[in-house]
Amino acid sequence: MNIMQYFLDLGPSVMLPIVIFILAICLKEKPGKALRSGIMIGIGFIGISLVINLMVDNLGPAAKDMAERFGVHMTAVDVGWPGAAPMAWASQIGGVAILIAIGVNVLMLVLGLTRVVNVDIWNIWHMAFTGAMVQVATGSFVWGMVAVAAHAAFIYKLGDWFAPVTKNYFYLEGIAVPHGTSALLAPFAIPFEWLLGSIPGVKKINLNAEKIESRLGVIGEPMIVGAVLGMAIGFLAGYDTKVALQLGMQMAAVMILMPKMVKCIMEGLLPVAGAARKLLEKKFKGKEFYIGLDPALLLGDTQVVAASLIFVPLTIILAMIVPGNKVLPFGDLATIGFFVGMTTGIHGGNLFRTLISGSFMISITLWISSQTIGWHTQMADQANALSKGVTQVASLDQGGSPFTYILAQLLTLKNVNGLLFIGGLYVFCLICTFIYYKQQTKKELKAVESEQRIS
Template sequence: MAILEYILGLGPSVMLPLVIFVIGLLLRQGIGKSLRAGITIGVGFVGINLVISLLTDNLGPAAQDMADRFNLGLSVVDVGWPGASPMAWASSIGTVAIPVAILVNILMLALKMTRVVNVDIWNIWHMTFTGAIVSTATGSFWLGIVGVVVHSAFIYKLGDWFAPTVDKHFGLEGIAVPHGSGAWSAPFAVLIDAILDKIPGIRKIYFNSTKIEERFGVIGEPVIIGAFLGIIIGFLAGYPVSNVLQLAIQMSAVMVLMPTVVKFIMEGLLPIAEAARELLDKRFQGQNYYIGLDPALLLGNSQVVAASLIFVPLTLVIAVLIPGNKVLPFGDLATIGFFVSMAVGVHKGNLFRTIISGIFIMGISIWIANMMIGVHTDLARQTGTIENGQVASLDQGGSPITFILTELLHLQHLIPLLIIGSIYLVSVVFTYVQFKRNRIYSEEVTTTEEVGHESTRVGQ
């Protein structure tokens, strides 16, 4: 266990390359190819961390200054995933969560309940956080383990359902994204997309960053859009002109650098993922396994990057408009792309629909995070993360999975539980029905083609 804790302490930029190196060796890719894949992924994660730091160090303070300037009353700071994940690993649940989540994955694979083979070990912290919150709220270690099991099983199923979206829209064949914030939001997008399809006029609206660039020329280019958003946030924060211009250039850099650094992760991950998928397909013919990977792969998509920057100021506006909210979005502003990335795929790159879905998703996240302040703070104090004050987080602290499981056992917010639980249940059931229809259709097409080929062979 001490070895496991040491590896976790290295962080994703070292931990994931080590995991990929070992997997590469197991897949007989050789030391050279496996080492190159691991190091390339490490370089990509270092790059992403640098870009996220660029946002956190510059955009975060601007957001806080803006909130202070307009006296928005947001007194509890969102510590983001960098603050929430150490709490999860330092909890009593953190010592056993990884073996539990892996065991759930193996059992589901053996029972043919999922096709996702999850190698994204670091992001098991999402399942761990759910278990830690449940344990903190109920005082039961074993109920915390149940939280890890339920979250893991559900997230693997979401990986199955949205693997076709990852393939068709993002061009990542054989890849799934069983991720705590990247996956849970997707069912909301599916339901909203279906509703928008029924509204005359609205259903025909379509635009994305490419369309904007075509319509407005150089003004619509991502680098210009980034600068424009930086200028708006800088002025709202009350910055002097020099600082506003610096923030503008920094946001432009994010628009350019994020897709660039993601390419390194893809370069390292995809060959290993393809080798793993081929091996599994040979051993278990017809199963079409998916390799579960980090949603950072999706951040290379230009529409995801554009949506990420749009939602930085928009999330702050949403936080202000939610009645009684005390959470100031801060730590997760830099990673809002994870929340809306799958929605971009569901809406086929339509930024108009992504904005509508994203407003709902971020609104739900902030509402939940606000209600979870108490138990979140208790967890932080138990793990020695803080001594005074209160904390919150949008990533996992604002997850409906964590909230619903906790409230079912704790019953502190009954009316919100009924509202959020009902909406999410409808979204998940609707998503499942859509997934089954699409898969059945694909299987029917395949069967028809096979029958046609068979008839041709018989005729010959």
């Protein structure tokens, strides 16, 4: 257990390169190439961490000041994933979560139930969180372990279902994102994509960074858009012109630096991913496989970063109007791109549709996180993570997870009306997602057949 904890404490920027290096060696890559791939991925994640920290350190306080300025006072503060992840790892379930998640992945691969080979070990914390919250809710360690396995199996399937999006929109060939936030919240976007795509007039609205740039010229470039959004947030927070301008420049830097850091990760990853796919497809008779990775890769897309900045003030506005909300958004605001990343891809980069479906998704997340405050606070207390004077904590990431909420409510039946509403809504979205996946798969098959006829 101490060895596992030591491994986790290395963080994703060290842990993932080690995993990739070992994987590359197992795939018979030369040691030099394997080492280069691992280090390049580590460099990319360090770069992304620096950019995210830039957002957390500057955008986070601005968001909090904005909320206070507009009189948003809630009973629980969103500690974000930086606060929720340590709670998950510190729980009893955290010690066995990695073994359970890997075991489920191997079993599903052998049985042909998934094509995702998950190497994103760090983000197993999402599964651990689900298990820990279910254990707190039910008082049962066994149910906690079952919850980890259920979350793992579910998220690997979502990785399969959204693989066409990562391939066709994000151009990440052979990559899946089996992530407990990006993939898990994305089903909410599918009904909106169909609805907005069928309304006359509305279906023609397509707002994205490229169109803004083409119409506005230099003013529409991503860095200018980032600067304007950053300054707007600064002024809404009540900052003076000097500080607002500084925040604008910092967000302009985010718009430029984030895609460059993602390119570093892809440079290190693609050779290993390609080798892994070839070996697996050979062993499993030509089946296609995907390497499961962190949604940080999605932040290389300009539309995702732009949506992230827009959703900072929008999430605070939603917190003020969502009925029954008790959570003050804070910790997850700077990394809201992980929430809307896959959603942006589903909408083909259309920011208009992303804002509509994303607003609904964030509203649901806020409501759920308000319902799980009690369980979340118990987790924090058990992990000795309650600060002095803090009596309640929450998080949008995982604390607001519909899957975790549904599992906990099924096993406790403490809020049957909430279970019926969220459960029914989410099942409907999952059915839509499955149909969407089948449609995308058929399109790809037709495209392949057409190319074969031409050749």
